[in-house]
Amino acid sequence: MKFTRVANDKETKARAGSITTDHGTIETPIFMPVGTVGSVKGVHQRELKNDINPDIILGNTYHLYLRPQTPILEQAGGLHKFMNWDRNILTDSGGYQVYSMSSNRKIKEEGVKFKSHIDGSYHVFTPENVMEVQRSIGADIIMAFDECTPYPCDYNYAKRSMHMTHRWLERCLTHLKKTPFKYDYEQTFFPIVQGSCYKDLREQSAEYIANAGAAGNAIGGLSVGEPAEEMYAMTDIVCSILPEDKPRYLMGVGTPINILENIALGVDMFDCVMPTRNARNGMLFTAHGSINIKNLKWADDFSPVDEMGITFVDTEYTKAYLRHLFTVNELLGKQIATIHNLGFYLWLTREARKHIIAGDFRAWKDKMVKQMDNRL
Template sequence: MKFDLVTKDPASKARAGVVTTDHGAIQTPIFMPVGTVGTVKGVHQRELKQEINPDIILGNTYHLYLRPQLDVLEQAGGLHKFMNWDRPILTDSGGYQVYSLSANRKIKEEGVKFKSHIDGSYHFFSPESVMEIQRTIGADIIMAFDECTPYPCDYRYAKRSMHMTHRWLDRCISHLDKLPYKYGYSQAFFPIVQGSTYTDLRKESAEYIANAGAVGNAIGGLSVGEPAEEMYAMTDVVCSILPEDKPRYLMGVGTPINILENIALGVDMFDCVMPTRNARNGMLFTANGTINIKNKKWEADFSPIDEMGITFVDTEYSKAYLRHLFAANEFLGKQIATIHNLGFYMWLVRQAREHIIAGDFYAWKEKMVKQMSQRL
């Protein structure tokens, strides 16, 4: 993998670049639709490619390990072939799922013992086993195994957890060096900055991660309930330390406004379940604000879902029809909303890239943040 920095915005820290992998190029800034178990919920791969058209999607190590399990993925030739996706994939390491399973897991220096949410069986993740699992899944970009701390988090706990994440990183790197690639193409490895919302810990962690010399770096442990201002402050601190010539990935973020604000701070890559999860609950993101399509005000509104939208659903269906589908609990409504939201997120980051290259990103970002803050 390599990263080419194309240009920077003169009024912010935003940048446009290109990440090149064996499965194709990724133009940054980029949003990665979340395909947790080898599928972006409710979207066919054909629709994903032709309508939403992301350069890269995300899969989840924890979920893919449990289902369909590693032997099936290996027999298929890796996740790309299993799900018929020929563009780049990134897998997270399962650290966030370990965090979210707080009632069903036990963290020790050796790794994490956890109970499956599917059948209650017990499993163990270590830095070494997670590297082996991600080799078998076969994503283009794989993540270090870390602990994602909750918010709020006691300083002493955050510090202990951060140092353990650093020790786990060293073990990941050492073990990964011993593991050959499985499917004839390379994998890039990203370590993860932790440190909760403590500036000194974030600085220490960012320096440790920068010194690891990986081809890209990630920022974890944010978007876990902290105020947006604290997220932005921590991102700013970390981006000022992480190398400029390598891509920066802010994990699990976020709303359209979060994404634009963090692009302005120097982040290149994002993922979040929000566009798909909120779509299934009837919330549509648009350039002019958010729409709760379940509201009665849309009952007889026969205008297109989004005249500015980039996908076929935006102009082929009306707001009234989409509201009807939700009222009737028809799954098609959730599919239409999902395609719309993902299309909007892709439009947003691609517009951001165009404005960075044009040199007017900051002014455009300020205007978009005001517009998108409205509830329609």
């Protein structure tokens, strides 16, 4: 993997760059649509590629390990071939899913024992077997196995957890050296900064991760309930320590405003279920604010879904028609909203890139944040 910085904003820490892997170039800043189980929910790969047009999508180790399971993925030739996607894929190691199952898992130094949400069967994730699973999935960028702490989190717990995440990182690295690639392309490994919302822990973890010398680095344990101001403060601390010549990935973030503010702090890569999950509940994100398409006010609004939108659904359907589809619980409504929201998120990060290169990112960002903070 190669990361090249194209431009730096003069008034913020925002930067535009490009990441090159064996599956193509990723222009940053970038939003990665979440394809948890080998599918961006409700979207055909043809629509994903031709209309939403991301350079990279995300899959999840926990879910793919349980279904379809690694033997099937290996027989298919890896996730790219299994789902017919010839661009980049990143896999989350499953640490967040383990965090979210607090009542059905037990964390120890060796790893995590958890109960499947599908059939109640017990499984164990260790740094070693999570690396094995990600080798079988075959994503271009794979993540370290870490513990994501909750918010709020006791300082001593956060400290113990952070040190365990660091020890797990060493085990991941040791095992990867023993484990060859399974397909005809290379994989790149990202470690993860933890430390909850404690400044000294975030500094310590960022230093540790930076010294690991990986090709890219991730920031985890945020967007778990903390106020936005704390998220930005922790991101700022970490980005000031992580190497400038390597991409930075802020995991699980977030709203369109969160993304712009974190780009300004030096983050390059984002993922979040919000655009797809909110779409299925009738919330549309636009450059002028959010729309609850279920509201009665849209019942006789025959204007396009979004005149500024970049996907075909934005001009081929009206707000009145989309509201009708949600009212009658027609699946097409959720599909339209999903395509729109993902298209908007990709438009937003690509516009941010253009303005970083043009040198007016700060003014544009401030204007967009103000506009998007409206409910239409």
